[in-house]
Amino acid sequence: MIEIEDLSKNYGDKKALEHLNLKIKSGEIFGFLGHNGAGKSTTIKNLVSIIEPTSGSIKVDGLDLQNHRQKIKGKIAYVPDTPDIFLQLTAAEYWDLLTSAYSLSIADVQQRRQELVTLFNMSEHVDETLASFSHGMRQKTIIIGALLPDPDIWILDEPMQGLDPQAAYDLKQLMKKHAAKGKTVIFSTHNLDTAQQLCDELAILKKGVLIYNGSVQNLLDQNNDESLEEIYLKMAGRQNGDGLVDDIEGDTHE
Amino acid sequence: MNKDQFKNLLAVNLRLLNPQVTDRLRRKGKSGAELTNKLKMQFLLNGLIFFLIYGTVMLPINLAEYPNMFTYYVVLFVLLAVSQSISGIYSVFFAGKDLNNYLPLPFKQKEIFLSKVTVVAMNVIPFIFPLFIAFFSTAWHAGIMIPMALLLSLVAFCIILTIILFACAIIVFALTKTSIFRKHQKMVMNGLMVITLVIAMAGILLVNNSDYMAGKHQAINPIMLPLFKTFVEPISVISLLNWTGLIILLLILGFILKRSILPHLGSQLTSINTQMLSGSGKRKHVERKSLNAILDAYNRQVLKESNMLLQVLVNSVALPLIFIISFAFTQIPNNLPLKWVGVFFVGGLAFSVFTTNSTAVVANMISLDRGSLEFVSSLPISMKQYLKRKFLLGFIFQIVINLALIIVMIIVWKLNLYLSLSMIFSTIWGTYLVSLYYFSRDYRLRITNWTNVTELFNRGGGNMAIVLKMLIVMILSIGVIIFYSFLIGTGKPALVVNGTAAFLIIALSFIVVEHYRQKFWQKFE
Ligand SMILES: Nc1ncnc2c1ncn2[C@@H]1O[C@H](COP(=O)(O)OP(=O)(O)OP(=O)(O)O)[C@@H](O)[C@H]1O
Ligand SMILES: [Mg+2]
Numbered sequence: 001m002i003e004i005e006d007l008s009k010n011y012g013d014k015k016a017l018e019h020l021n022l023k024i025k026s027g028e029i030f031g032f033l034g035h036n037g038a039g040k041s042t043t044i045k046n047l048v049s050i051i052e053p054t055s056g057s058i059k060v061d062g063l064d065l066q067n068h069r070q071k072i073k074g075k076i077a078y079v080p081d082t083p084d085i086f087l088q089l090t091a092a093e094y095w096d097l098l099t100s101a102y103s104l105s106i107a108d109v110q111q112r113r114q115e116l117v118t119l120f121n122m123s124e125h126v127d128e129t130l131a132s133f134s135h136g137m138r139q140k141t142i143i144i145g146a147l148l149p150d151p152d153i154w155i156l157d158e159p160m161q162g163l164d165p166q167a168a169y170d171l172k173q174l175m176k177k178h179a180a181k182g183k184t185v186i187f188s189t190h191n192l193d194t195a196q197q198l199c200d201e202l203a204i205l206k207k208g209v210l211i212y213n214g215s216v217q218n219l220l221d222q223n224n225d226e227s228l229e230e231i232y233l234k235m236a237g238r239q240n241g242d243g244l245v246d247d248i249e250g251d252t253h254e
Numbered sequence: 255m256n257k258d259q260f261k262n263l264l265a266v267n268l269r270l271l272n273p274q275v276t277d278r279l280r281r282k283g284k285s286g287a288e289l290t291n292k293l294k295m296q297f298l299l300n301g302l303i304f305f306l307i308y309g310t311v312m313l314p315i316n317l318a319e320y321p322n323m324f325t326y327y328v329v330l331f332v333l334l335a336v337s338q339s340i341s342g343i344y345s346v347f348f349a350g351k352d353l354n355n356y357l358p359l360p361f362k363q364k365e366i367f368l369s370k371v372t373v374v375a376m377n378v379i380p381f382i383f384p385l386f387i388a389f390f391s392t393a394w395h396a397g398i399m400i401p402m403a404l405l406l407s408l409v410a411f412c413i414i415l416t417i418i419l420f421a422c423a424i425i426v427f428a429l430t431k432t433s434i435f436r437k438h439q440k441m442v443m444n445g446l447m448v449i450t451l452v453i454a455m456a457g458i459l460l461v462n463n464s465d466y467m468a469g470k471h472q473a474i475n476p477i478m479l480p481l482f483k484t485f486v487e488p489i490s491v492i493s494l495l496n497w498t499g500l501i502i503l504l505l506i507l508g509f510i511l512k513r514s515i516l517p518h519l520g521s522q523l524t525s526i527n528t529q530m531l532s533g534s535g536k537r538k539h540v541e542r543k544s545l546n547a548i549l550d551a552y553n554r555q556v557l558k559e560s561n562m563l564l565q566v567l568v569n570s571v572a573l574p575l576i577f578i579i580s581f582a583f584t585q586i587p588n589n590l591p592l593k594w595v596g597v598f599f600v601g602g603l604a605f606s607v608f609t610t611n612s613t614a615v616v617a618n619m620i621s622l623d624r625g626s627l628e629f630v631s632s633l634p635i636s637m638k639q640y641l642k643r644k645f646l647l648g649f650i651f652q653i654v655i656n657l658a659l660i661i662v663m664i665i666v667w668k669l670n671l672y673l674s675l676s677m678i679f680s681t682i683w684g685t686y687l688v689s690l691y692y693f694s695r696d697y698r699l700r701i702t703n704w705t706n707v708t709e710l711f712n713r714g715g716g717n718m719a720i721v722l723k724m725l726i727v728m729i730l731s732i733g734v735i736i737f738y739s740f741l742i743g744t745g746k747p748a749l750v751v752n753g754t755a756a757f758l759i760i761a762l763s764f765i766v767v768e769h770y771r772q773k774f775w776q777k778f779e
Contacts, residue, residue, distance in 0.1 A: 048632035073634035085626040088555040092539045097552065100545040101633040131559075132535035 007056035032188035034205035040188040077151035083138035102149035263369035339422035342374040420507040569613040593748035602680030604731030616648025617692035638778040
């Protein structure tokens with residue numbers, strides 16, 4: 001159970017997140033939606049201790065994150081929005097680092113690691129550096145790393161980005177399986193279909209403010225006959241039709 | 255050439271070259287052409303400051319009378335320029351990532367090349383500015399009118415700098431074409447580093463041969479003769495020959511560049527860049543048990559692939575040589591009694607502060623991590639431990655460089671045992687203190703999206719700041735050392751003087767260590 005209470009984050013004068021209140025239950029897949037710059041990554045980075053909130057608090061299983069950082073970090077695994085980290089390491093070395101960071105022994109995770117490597121087709125690449133990987137391969141490497149400690153809370157920032165359809169499908173299955181074990185999965189996405197397929201619960205952010213929190217079904221019920229895309233664009237999109245694509249003129253002026 | 259495009263490229267590069275200054279100006283609301291102009295002004299202003307500072311140090315030396323000094327200066331700074339240019343060109347063209355961003359755009363190869371070489375030039379100039387002063391000083395002492403002397407030395411400086419840059423570009427581009435380089439890229443770069451080091455050592459030995467340096471009106475080295483005469487007797491056949499020679503050389507190099515390098519620039523860069531990525535792709539897995547061992551292995555890997563080692567060596571070894579030349583006229587008595595131990599201790603401290611600058615490994619370890627550092631804060635490991643391992647590696651690296659240099663000096667000065675030990679210990683201690691400063695500075699000024707290491711080195715005040723800091727440290731420490739030597743030498747009670755000095759050093763060290771413990775390390779607990 002994660003309780004976000006009155007969370008705000010400013011970058012200088014810029015308000016990236018304002019008075020966010022959310023409850024995320026265990027065993028749930030929780031999705032963040034919102035336009036570019038809406039505050040999805042900011043919320044996630046607060047959850048994974050990369051940034052500290054300007055005000056407000058986060059509680060995990062009743063423990064305040066501020067005071068129990070080390071303990072809570074041990075329960076969380078994070079997949080960042082860009083997989084360009086630890087490029088100098090080989091995939092195997094990266095997984096060793098993660099294993100060790102979560103105070104596990106290599107033997108503990110041996111089996112899970114093997115299964116995931118096979119699942120994501122990475123067997124041939126374990127001894128190659130992340131620098132030599134494609135975007136999607138890096139993403140897979142980091143996803144595998146995050147699952148090694150079998151975290152209670154798995155947080156992913158736009159995880160489908162750059163994955164091939166097979167890998168994207170596999171990842172979705174993994175997320176479902178993880179939640180089915182009674183664990184929490186939190187992710188952000190721009191893909192409404194993905195959100196519809198996966199999310200038990202949804203939060204939509206707009207310019208740092210929460211504009212919807214509830215189940216996907218609920219949202220669809222409230223707006224009968226409309227697709228999720230139509231509803232979402234109406235809620236999160238631009239106001240009263242200004243700046244439409246049709247207004248853009250095709251020619252560059254000389 | 256399209257002038258607007260070149261200007262735009264240059265404007266982008268100016269920002270890259272001075273990230274911090276750019277930031278500061280942006281916060282003041284400057285942007286666009288105004289920002290670019292401010293940056294250019296800053297560069298010129300720095301040049302002026304340099305002229306004044308180096309001028310006060312170097313102008314009193316009558317180079318027209320000490321031809322060997324002239325030779326030494328010219329050779330030293332030309333070598334320095336060569337090693338800086340080679341490492342600069344290499345890092346901008348081959349180790350940087352941003353070039354790939356330009357290649358798909360409809361710029362002409364020549365424009366990309368020139369704008370990038372200009373960046374290298376602007377990076378090299380602060381380090382070899384004394385060459386210009388040396389020319390000017392020679393001409394001035396030879397009785398040439400000041401405006402004429404300025405003009406002569408400026409033109410000569412520009413031509414020589416361009417020749418060096420072109421030659422280095424040809425060397426680097428030709429080198430990267432060879433199959434040896436492609437196969438043994440690391441080895442070739444290491445070879446270049448060793449050469450730099452050897453030059454540096456030779457430089458120290460030469461400076462120390464003060465009989466040779468101080469000889470008045472000696473016959474000048476025949477190779478240097480034409481250049482020397484250019485400033486001493488500007489209107490003479492030999493001077494004219496020298497100008498013709500320089501210009502012909504420039505034209506030849508320009509021609510080679512235009513004919514054999516520029517046309518293949520794009521394809522060569524792309525092929526090398528992909529080569530580099532795939533070349534270092536595979537590594538056998540070694541099982542490491544402890545987190546520290548894993549982190550150490552990672553940090554070593556980061557360092558290896560950053561392509562900054564060459565520049566680190568050039569800057570921490572070759573650069574201080576410029577200033578060590580001042581010692582050429584100081585005879586260091588090598589068998590001083592025990593009471594001098596403190597003076598040498600202070601000397602060692604000053605030396606380590608002097609050779610450690612913002613290009614040191616320890617001053618860049620954190621930024622070399624790029625995005626990984628942010629990710630690590632999400633992991634259940636102590637950030638303090640993570641940073642400590644980085645600090646340790648950077649510190650050890652700097653210790654090795656500084657100790658190597660100090661040992662060469664000890665041998666050259668033939669110091670006795672206790673003076674040597676004093677210098678060795680103080681170098682280690684001084685390196686530790688100054689490493690603390692640079693490590694926390696790296697954290698404070700960290701950038702994770704840099705495109706090449708030059709950008710990292712230029713954080714804070716940039717190149718100019720490095721050299722300025724060195725000058726200040728040098729002037730201050732020479733002042734302190736002279737004062738201290740004076741007290742010891744004039745027979746003041748050594749116990750009292752040394753005791754006071756020891757107390758001051760201990761107190762100062764305590765303050766520094768405690769400061770960084772509280773203000774830096776404690777943040778990560
Ligand atoms: N390091 C930073 N410094 C300053 N402002 C920042 C920083 N990181 C984010 N912001 C600002 O905070 C706001 C929210 O950004 P955030 O990254 O949370 O958006 P997002 O919802 O993840 O967007 P995207 O879909 O593009 O990933 C944006 O206005 C952004 O400009
Ligand atoms: Mg985001």
